[in-house]
Amino acid sequence: xxxxxAVKVLGKEGLKSNDSRRxxxxxxxxxxxxxxxxxxxxxxxxxxxxxxxxxxIAPYITHPDFPQFHRQLDECEEELACLGLRxxxxxLRLSMHPSQYIVLNSPDERIYASAVRDFVYHARxxxxxxxGPEAVxxxxxxxxxxxxxxxxxxxxxRYKRLPENVRARLxxxxxxxxxxxxxxxxxxxxxxxxxxxxxxHHRLNNPxxxxxxxxxxxxxxxxxTDVTPKVHFSSARTEARTxxxxxxKTGEVTQVQAAPLPSQHSDWVDADEFVExxxxxxxxxxxxxxxxxxxxxxxxxxxxxxxxxxxxxxR
DNA sequence: CGATGTCAAGGAATC
DNA sequence: GATTCCTTGACATCG
Numbered sequence: 533x534x535x536x537x538a539v540k541v542l543g544k545e546g547l548k549s550n551d552s553r554r555x556x557x558x559x560x561x562x563x564x565x566x567x568x569x570x571x572x573x574x575x576x577x578x579x580x581x582x583x584x585x586x587x588x589i590a591p592y593i594t595h596p597d598f599p600q601f602h603r604q605l606d607e608c609e610e611e612l613a614c615l616g617l618r619x620x621x622x623x624l625r626l627s628m629h630p631s632q633y634i635v636l637n638s639p640d641e642r643i644y645a646s647a648v649r650d651f652v653y654h655a656r657x658x659x660x661x662x663x664g665p666e667a668v669x670x671x672x673x674x675x676x677x678x679x680x681x682x683x684x685x686x687x688x689x690r691y692k693r694l695p696e697n698v699r700a701r702l703x704x705x706x707x708x709x710x711x712x713x714x715x716x717x718x719x720x721x722x723x724x725x726x727x728x729x730x731x732x733h734h735r736l737n738n739p740x741x742x743x744x745x746x747x748x749x750x751x752x753x754x755x756x757t758d759v760t761p762k763v764h765f766s767s768a769r770t771e772a773r774t775x776x777x778x779x780x781k782t783g784e785v786t787q788v789q790a791a792p793l794p795s796q797h798s799d800w801v802d803a804d805e806f807v808e809x810x811x812x813x814x815x816x817x818x819x820x821x822x823x824x825x826x827x828x829x830x831x832x833x834x835x836x837x838x839x840x841x842x843x844x845x846x847r
Numbered sequence: 848c849g850a851t852g853t854c855a856a857g858g859a860a861t862c
Numbered sequence: 863g864a865t866t867c868c869t870t871g872a873c874a875t876c877g
Binding site: 848849850851852853854857858859860861862 | 863864865866867868870871872873874875876877
Binding site for chain 1: 859
């Protein structure tokens with residue numbers, strides 16, 4: 533089982549995950565690629581084999597108002613091939629996760645069109661790196677718009693019409709508000725999209741009270757036999773945090789103990805909870821785990837150590 | 848330098 | 863139909 537983390541590196545100073553300057557400063561994908569090389573160095577040093585690349589890696593590349601950014605992939609073909617070669621040498625499993633604004637099933641044709649543009653850019657980015665089918669693009673079901681069946685149907689029809697290289701990488705994850713595991717299973721049955729199980733989202737959005745084993749069985753079987761399935765795992769924050777709250781009228785700032793929202797990610801993985809998940813899903817099929825904790829790579833390394841103490845080894 | 852405001856983008860709830 | 867929240871981190875701006 534491989535363990536991965538998302539985007540931001542905390543274990544080493546000065547590692548940026550993308551060129552995040554504003555458009556006025558002419559940010560560039562080539563700068564981001566340089567950052568990724570440094571991150572790959574760190575992954576190699578720390579023995580981490582899975583990583584989610586920032587979706588902001590190519591700044592403004594699909595922004596309708598800034599055509600000067602739209603050709604960045606063409607400009608960086610060689611650099612991307614070189615970066616991808618390195619990723620393969622290091623045995624990295626890479627992935628991407630477009631932002632919440634990318635909604636394939638929106639009834640608004642313009643939003644649909646921009647979602648396709650964004651997926652096309654993500655897929656081409658991974659293609660230019662020469663990565664295999666394990667390098668997936670994760671998305672959510674989108675909005676419900678008052679009729680979930682119709683909304684799922686729209687996702688399915690549009691998925692079928694995506695370019696082949698996008699369909700080869702796009703995978704669907706259950707979310708904490710709209711699309712449950714049974715909902716995304718319905719989408720899979722109609723278009724074949726592989727499914728990513730997110731344990732925390734499942735805990736928050738599980739009206740039928742399904743157990744980890746049954747939802748894992750449903751999701752893991754949706755992946756081709758030659759690609760290792762991926763799940764998302766995170767422990768929820770349970771402790772209250774001290775937050776500064778500003779009074780709207782007076783501007784006065786007071787410190788308040790904020791109860792955790794059930795959907796907030798905790799700093800660290802609860803190893804007991806993780807083992808519980810492992811045991812619940814044992815024997816179904818091998819899978820990789822993308823961790824989504826606040827402490828990012830540090831949480832991964834701590835979990836790896838905690839698991840090793842229990843005799844469980846991870847990549 | 849620290850504090851605060853802003854950011855390209857959607858959806859849903861609220862009025 | 864318009865406004866606000868959701869949630870997030872880093873950049874930009876202001877004092």
